[in-house]
Amino acid sequence: MNAEETPLLVVEKLTKHYDTSVLEDVSFTIRPRTFTAVLGPSGAGKSTLLRCILQLTRPDRGRVWFRDCELTGCGPLELRRQRSQIATIAQQYDLVRRRTALENCLGGRLSELPLWRCLLGSFPQRLQTEALEALARVQLLDVAFQRADRLSGGQKQRVAIARALTQRAQLVLADEPVASLDPQTARAVLVLLRSLCDREGLTVVCNLHQVEWAQQYSDRILGLRDGQLVLDRPTARVTESDLACLYGSERASLSWQKHSTEKHST
Numbered sequence: 001m002n003a004e005e006t007p008l009l010v011v012e013k014l015t016k017h018y019d020t021s022v023l024e025d026v027s028f029t030i031r032p033r034t035f036t037a038v039l040g041p042s043g044a045g046k047s048t049l050l051r052c053i054l055q056l057t058r059p060d061r062g063r064v065w066f067r068d069c070e071l072t073g074c075g076p077l078e079l080r081r082q083r084s085q086i087a088t089i090a091q092q093y094d095l096v097r098r099r100t101a102l103e104n105c106l107g108g109r110l111s112e113l114p115l116w117r118c119l120l121g122s123f124p125q126r127l128q129t130e131a132l133e134a135l136a137r138v139q140l141l142d143v144a145f146q147r148a149d150r151l152s153g154g155q156k157q158r159v160a161i162a163r164a165l166t167q168r169a170q171l172v173l174a175d176e177p178v179a180s181l182d183p184q185t186a187r188a189v190l191v192l193l194r195s196l197c198d199r200e201g202l203t204v205v206c207n208l209h210q211v212e213w214a215q216q217y218s219d220r221i222l223g224l225r226d227g228q229l230v231l232d233r234p235t236a237r238v239t240e241s242d243l244a245c246l247y248g249s250e251r252a253s254l255s256w257q258k259h260s261t262e263k264h265s266t
């Protein structure tokens, strides 16, 4: 088995209950350099899944491995070290609003700096250069010194992607990263994530509500319904009846049909 075939992430029988069952025996593996879309109706457990992978929410049962480390068995220090290789992108722009785009990117490397540098916001020149390069890669060099709260939604999400690059993350967990964006900007963000996956070897797991975009940009689709994994298939092999089963209606499949010839278009 070569390195490409070794899973980057393994999720085994992940289970989480609140008042009711939110995740039930969810198992899958994620290979490097792939873009996986997680689909499912509202409340299906998609966000909980990402939080359980990161151990921000502790699952009741099941195990998660990132590379060769079992995250579910990690203490706080090791978990922090492993999380430094995993970037997150949230729907509601999880940037520090009063910090510049550049400082937000540098935030992705705080874990490797001594406390005094973190407190003073004093970053070594080499890190600043890396962060500026990351901003250039997402075409945001011109706003590097602008505060995050003065950026548009699309720019904020591209800063979050630049932060992932600065962080040198291997895995990006994105929770509906385009839900707050207009369709054109949303596409631009997904195109960017897709291209980073293809060109820079990032691995992306992305919760989405738009099935047609999942088809266009992902290699593989996981479908959650009522906390259960009811679909796990290469995107090209997902059928209308899979989607009707996932959503319990024909609505998603109509949209799927309409976009079936546009895969990966920019």
Ligand SMILES: Nc1ncnc2c1ncn2[C@@H]1O[C@H](COP(=O)(O)OP(=O)(O)OP(=O)(O)O)[C@@H](O)[C@H]1O
Pocket (backbone or CB within 6 Å): 018, 019, 022, 040, 041, 042, 043, 044, 045, 046, 047, 048, 049
């Ligand atoms: N901290 C919590 N305490 C209690 N219930 C919770 C908690 N977090 C999530 N839930 C419940 O778990 C279920 C799944 O929520 P989750 O946010 O994971 O779904 P989702 O698929 O991401 O939904 P959406 O697409 O609307 O964002 C929901 O019924 C939600 O109310």
